[in-house]
Amino acid sequence: MRTVEEHQAVVGALLSGLPVEEVPLTAAAGRVVAHDLPALVSLPGFANSAMDGYAARHAEVGAASESAPVWLPVAADIPAGRTDVPRLEPGTVHRIMTGAPLPEGADVVVPVERTDGATDVVTITGSPDAGTHLRHAGEDIRAGELALPAGTALGAAQLGLAAAVGHASVPVRRRPRVLVLSTGSELVEPGLPLQPGQIYESNSVLLAAAVTEAGGEARTLHFVPDDVDQFLATVRAELATADLLVTSGGVSAGAYEVVKDAFRGLGTVEFTKVAMQPGGPQGAGTVDGVPVVTLPGNPVSSFVSFEVFVRPALRRALGHAAPDRLRTTARLTAALRSPAGRRQFLRGRFDGEVVTQVGGPGSHLVAHLARANCLVVVPEDVTELPAGAEVSVVLVEGALQ
Ligand SMILES: Nc1nc2c(c(=O)[nH]1)N[C@H]1C(S)=C(S)[C@@H](COP(=O)(O)OP(=O)(O)OC[C@H]3O[C@@H](n4cnc5c(N)ncnc54)[C@H](O)[C@@H]3O)O[C@H]1N2
Numbered sequence: 001m002r003t004v005e006e007h008q009a010v011v012g013a014l015l016s017g018l019p020v021e022e023v024p025l026t027a028a029a030g031r032v033v034a035h036d037l038p039a040l041v042s043l044p045g046f047a048n049s050a051m052d053g054y055a056a057r058h059a060e061v062g063a064a065s066e067s068a069p070v071w072l073p074v075a076a077d078i079p080a081g082r083t084d085v086p087r088l089e090p091g092t093v094h095r096i097m098t099g100a101p102l103p104e105g106a107d108v109v110v111p112v113e114r115t116d117g118a119t120d121v122v123t124i125t126g127s128p129d130a131g132t133h134l135r136h137a138g139e140d141i142r143a144g145e146l147a148l149p150a151g152t153a154l155g156a157a158q159l160g161l162a163a164a165v166g167h168a169s170v171p172v173r174r175r176p177r178v179l180v181l182s183t184g185s186e187l188v189e190p191g192l193p194l195q196p197g198q199i200y201e202s203n204s205v206l207l208a209a210a211v212t213e214a215g216g217e218a219r220t221l222h223f224v225p226d227d228v229d230q231f232l233a234t235v236r237a238e239l240a241t242a243d244l245l246v247t248s249g250g251v252s253a254g255a256y257e258v259v260k261d262a263f264r265g266l267g268t269v270e271f272t273k274v275a276m277q278p279g280g281p282q283g284a285g286t287v288d289g290v291p292v293v294t295l296p297g298n299p300v301s302s303f304v305s306f307e308v309f310v311r312p313a314l315r316r317a318l319g320h321a322a323p324d325r326l327r328t329t330a331r332l333t334a335a336l337r338s339p340a341g342r343r344q345f346l347r348g349r350f351d352g353e354v355v356t357q358v359g360g361p362g363s364h365l366v367a368h369l370a371r372a373n374c375l376v377v378v379p380e381d382v383t384e385l386p387a388g389a390e391v392s393v394v395l396v397e398g399a400l401q
């Protein structure tokens with residue numbers, strides 16, 4: 001039996017770094033920066049005002065108060081975007097707006113609230129300290145400094161920064177194209193009537209969503225019954241355009257294990273057992289040179305196997321600096337048991353402090369899975385944990401929501 005880490009290494013080795021493409025910022029949400037991106041300009045690009053008010057010399061306005069106002073002529077008006085800013089001559093102020101370039105000679109901005117707002121001669125009834133409400137050139141980042149290191153995931157803030165420092169597009173790794181194929185003669189498309197003994201096919205929806213969330217481009221093939229020829233024909237019709245094929249079902253010990261039966265003959269996919277639960281029966285290899293990972297059919301097993309093996313491999317191929325989920329430790333609200341010799345990935349709900357198991361260990365409990373926001377990891381050599389014990393928790397999608 002393989003350890004979790006051994007099988008992670010096998011799956012990880014199947015996928016290599018994806019080619020780099022340049023995409024416009026508007027299409028780059030969720031992608032991963034492929035090369036270090038420097039700032040093309042400094043931020044701020046020039047000294048500017050942080051407030052709407054009056055650019056002044058502190059020596060001339062610092063003593064202003066309600067009882068002893070200071071009156072000064074307004075020599076210029078500087079809205080944001082003005083490019084020809086005159087120098088601030090002694091004995092004058094400039095009306096200035098937030099983000100507008102600070103005139104040379106000014107060392108304070110008096111907010112409009114501390115004035116009468118006049119545009120000819122302004123009455124100043126108070127002043128902040130020298131240097132207040134000024135933003136300095138380059139205080140956030142300087143031109144040439146590293147803005148976004150390779151491996152950064154592009155969320156809202158990172159995309160905003162990329163634009164702010166002057167990039168119109170970003171180099172990112174191409175999304176891996178992942179084929180998803182469910183197997184099982186009991187499966188029926190949701191929306192159609194069920195006969196006794198049939199169930200709705202759910203793994204392809206689950207896995208395709210997981211692929212997308214991991215940064216891949218999922219293509220769901222129509223599920224196939226437990227028929228080796230039909231399965232192989234379906235796979236081969238599409239495989240050439242894929243970076244990875246993920247199958248579900250047909251890998252355990254029964255009489256109709258379509259995935260195992262179809263791929264074992266090729267000699268390029270290895271079927272094995274991993275010391276974990278759920279997700280014991282696993283397979284990985286290549287078919288016609290294309291990486292293939294065969295996940296067990298129980299929905300929770302498919303989900304957990306994807307989380308443990310496929311997601312980190314996809315994210316590594318995408319160049320993520322942090323391919324793994326965030327983990328934390330939390331205390332259990334109730335005791336639990338775990339089988340010896342297998343790492344358990346129990347479903348849990350973490351509230352930011354403690355964690356509660358959601359449902360039992362059964363890998364068919366998909367409704368309970370949908371209520372969980374984390375996986376509680378119980379090591380192979382631990383069989384019992386009391387309430388209050390500290391456990392390792394993997395925060396899966398929706399954690400803390
Ligand atoms: N004698 C043994 N039986 C089983 C073993 C074993 O070692 N010896 N392993 C068990 C474990 S653990 C798992 S996990 C499952 C894995 O089985 P398969 O990968 O072959 O999956 P199936 O038998 O096709 O299905 C299992 C279960 O999941 C349902 N299923 C399958 N595909 C879907 C789908 N696309 N959508 C929704 N539900 C699906 C299926 O109806 C079964 O109930 O084997 C155990 N048995």
Ligand code: MOO
Binds near residue numbers: 279280301363
């Ligand atoms: O190991 Mo299976 O994946 O529990 O249900």
